[in-house]
Amino acid sequence: ARSYPPPCGLLGRLLDERVVINNIQRRGGTFTIQPIELTVDRTLTLPGLDANFNSINGTGFTVQDDAGNQFILVDTVTLTAGTTELNFRARNIGQVETIVDTIQNAVTIVLGVTVINNPSAPLEVGQNEETDNELRVRRAKSVAIASTGYLNGLLATILDLDGVSDAKLYENVTNVTD
Secondary structure: OOOOOOOOOOOHHHHHHHHHHHOOOOOOOOOOEEEEEEEEOOOEEEOOOOOOOEEOOEEOOEEEEOOOOEEEEOOOEEEOOEEEEEEEEEOOOOOOOOOOOOEEEEOOOOOOEEEEEOOOOOOEOOOOOOOHHHHHHHHHHHHHHHOOOHHHHHHHHHHOOOOOOOOOOOOOOOOOOO
8 A cells, every 4th residue: 555645635633633643743843941930938749730620820839021021930849038940831832932031920829939930041941833835745754664675775774864854865776885
């Protein structure tokens, strides 16, 4: 049975359903993880994403930068007076860039939180979800993995590795080492 890439007209969910035939799934986006220092003047508990807590602004203690990007505390924590660095996750999935010393605004107001700041770069910058076009290209390359030719199968396997965007293989068809 011959396999053809999905027609260019397929988009979104329909494209996702079609590429499953070839054991391919769209690569999802990831979240930016940003360490943020909080200074508190008393003992208090801040809910994180792990808590079953819903506020007007979403789930968990939330802060934002000067551009309006919001970040939610990852793990619920009980703090005592002083400064503590905690990990926050961007509210939006995908590439959310941050600038040092710009996350200083509380979205969730908690009495006792006196200073919010991000004195360092993110631990991880999120990645955007794979686009329809990127998925089509990856799917077209992947069907060669099951090919009968050694070279085509090897190339497809290499191209399917995370972090590999382009590759070219050369085959020596002579008995001379070069």
